[in-house]
Amino acid sequence: MRLVARGLARLVPVLAAISVIVFLIVHAIPGDPAVIAAGLEASPDTVARIRQELGLDRPLHVQFVSFVTRAVQGDLGVSIRTGVPVAREIAERLPHTAALAFGGVLLAVVLGLSAGTWAAVTRRRWVDRAVMAVTLVAVSTPSYWLALMLMLVFSLHLALLPSIGVGTPAHYVLPVTALGLQSAGLIARMTRASLLDTLDQEYVRAARARGASRARLIARHALRNALLPVTSLVGLRIGGLLAGTVLVESVFAIPGVGRMMVDAVIARDFPMVQGGVLVVATLYVVVNALTDVASALADPRVRA
Amino acid sequence: MTSGWRRVAGDAGAVLAALVLAVGFLAAALADVATPYDPLAVDLTRNFQAASTAHPLGTDHLGRDTLSRLIAGARISLGISAVSTAAGLLAGAALGLLAAWRRGLTDRLVVQGIDVLLSFPDMLLAIGVATILGRGALSTIVAVAVLSVPVFARIVRASALAVTSADYVQAARAAGASDVRILARHVLPNCASPLVAQGTIQMGTALLIASGLSFLGLGVQPPDPEWGAMLARGRELLRTSPLGAVAPGVAITLVVLSFSLVGDGLREAFDPRARR
Numbered sequence: 372m373r374l375v376a377r378g379l380a381r382l383v384p385v386l387a388a389i390s391v392i393v394f395l396i397v398h399a400i401p402g403d404p405a406v407i408a409a410g411l412e413a414s415p416d417t418v419a420r421i422r423q424e425l426g427l428d429r430p431l432h433v434q435f436v437s438f439v440t441r442a443v444q445g446d447l448g449v450s451i452r453t454g455v456p457v458a459r460e461i462a463e464r465l466p467h468t469a470a471l472a473f474g475g476v477l478l479a480v481v482l483g484l485s486a487g488t489w490a491a492v493t494r495r496r497w498v499d500r501a502v503m504a505v506t507l508v509a510v511s512t513p514s515y516w517l518a519l520m521l522m523l524v525f526s527l528h529l530a531l532l533p534s535i536g537v538g539t540p541a542h543y544v545l546p547v548t549a550l551g552l553q554s555a556g557l558i559a560r561m562t563r564a565s566l567l568d569t570l571d572q573e574y575v576r577a578a579r580a581r582g583a584s585r586a587r588l589i590a591r592h593a594l595r596n597a598l599l600p601v602t603s604l605v606g607l608r609i610g611g612l613l614a615g616t617v618l619v620e621s622v623f624a625i626p627g628v629g630r631m632m633v634d635a636v637i638a639r640d641f642p643m644v645q646g647g648v649l650v651v652a653t654l655y656v657v658v659n660a661l662t663d664v665a666s667a668l669a670d671p672r673v674r675a
Numbered sequence: 676m677t678s679g680w681r682r683v684a685g686d687a688g689a690v691l692a693a694l695v696l697a698v699g700f701l702a703a704a705l706a707d708v709a710t711p712y713d714p715l716a717v718d719l720t721r722n723f724q725a726a727s728t729a730h731p732l733g734t735d736h737l738g739r740d741t742l743s744r745l746i747a748g749a750r751i752s753l754g755i756s757a758v759s760t761a762a763g764l765l766a767g768a769a770l771g772l773l774a775a776w777r778r779g780l781t782d783r784l785v786v787q788g789i790d791v792l793l794s795f796p797d798m799l800l801a802i803g804v805a806t807i808l809g810r811g812a813l814s815t816i817v818a819v820a821v822l823s824v825p826v827f828a829r830i831v832r833a834s835a836l837a838v839t840s841a842d843y844v845q846a847a848r849a850a851g852a853s854d855v856r857i858l859a860r861h862v863l864p865n866c867a868s869p870l871v872a873q874g875t876i877q878m879g880t881a882l883l884i885a886s887g888l889s890f891l892g893l894g895v896q897p898p899d900p901e902w903g904a905m906l907a908r909g910r911e912l913l914r915t916s917p918l919g920a921v922a923p924g925v926a927i928t929l930v931v932l933s934f935s936l937v938g939d940g941l942r943e944a945f946d947p948r949a950r951r
Contacts, residue, residue, distance in 0.1 A: 385794050388791040389791075389795070393803075396806050399807045400806070401808075508932060510935070511879065511883075511928050511932035512924075512931075513890075513903075513924065513927055513931075515890050519920050520924065523913055523917055523920065614796030614798040614799050615796075617798050617802075618891065636802055636810070637892060639806075644802065648802060652796065655799075
């Protein structure tokens, strides 16, 4: 319980910093943000309207306080371009992004743990080397290019899976694979290194000396402890994937939050950008805090 | 040759990767003369060509030679990754040194700043920077540099903290050596090898992020043949000219892979603790 409280307390300064940064995005724009948002040919009336909508006509601290109070109440302002409330737009799009990120994490954890464990415990040296080589390539491949190549092979050539859009579970197969493979590589490498370290520890050697079978040794003694550093990596990857969906969403034309933010940057729709960054960044730090707490709970040394 | 360099030379993967990078940087340096065709020259009579001896990687929708664009793109892509990493390294090293040297409040502020920056997903930070500075190569460089500052600051701070409390530095100080002299003679040399190793790996990370931004349309703008921007076009032409979507991706993957192999090789060769 104390751990949970401490984890949540650490969240407060980071969330505060995030809200300041997100608030300042608009104010850091060189020149007049209202003019930039309206475009060069806009009439003075339009500029004045946008300035008022953005609240730029009020003192900075008043703007900040109102920004935070409204955000806490779930009001993220309205889009300059469409007039749609930003919160509603995000609520509609978040399920796609969340499904993508969740699928990616699941794939990364299952694939990464099995590959990493296999590489660490195998007695065949070539298996270890092959797994390491494949994961190195996976870690170095840009997700959006992998997405393109998957689309080229499985949608255009083999016509096995749909290439763009959402709707059926089949639509998610290629995006989830493209998104999760890089993290799977990272997790596999971390699992292998951590497991090799643990297998070298004295208590594992002692268990071996007592005659514990190899399978029991790995399952009971090594894996549990080896997984601790992997847990925090997984936490970091969940957040990373949540933000990384933006690239994959673009390739597969998935109407998620990531694509929304990119379109908003290009359209200079500042409230949309701010809302998207605020929501995704908050999710990211909350998920990280939760995994920190979870891995602390799993570690008796910290729990004590 | 010192033993560290001999160890790098014995690492076959790192040597091969260094060769790949040498080819990449050579292409970038010689891009003006090494491209078989003008990378920006439009020739609609020759568009959508498959691989041939005249065009080894085919041509795109505007009849531009893909190989030439790939070579010209090496200058932009590797240039952005080198400049942004160098900027991040300088700023990060300065912050890390400052924190370790001044300790106290300065140190706490730097550490808190590092934590906040690291708690921001990289694509989000890049989107924020692109909002502020507008789209283009400059905002990409700034975004990637800012992202790498905390990485370098952390390394330098840790190495510098370890050195400043070491006996020989205390002795140098007692002997009347100035701060600048201690920094230059003792602290910096000790940070150098982890910095070089991390800098090499970071160049690969920078390329991944920067090309991703250009792919999204937030970074380098067409017609400049940055590799990520080339892929953005490749997506639309996947059916008609798949080679145009394959080649830049292979280039990015190969270069990122090589940066991390060389970086790992350097780290293992020069950092006794990383060896196993």
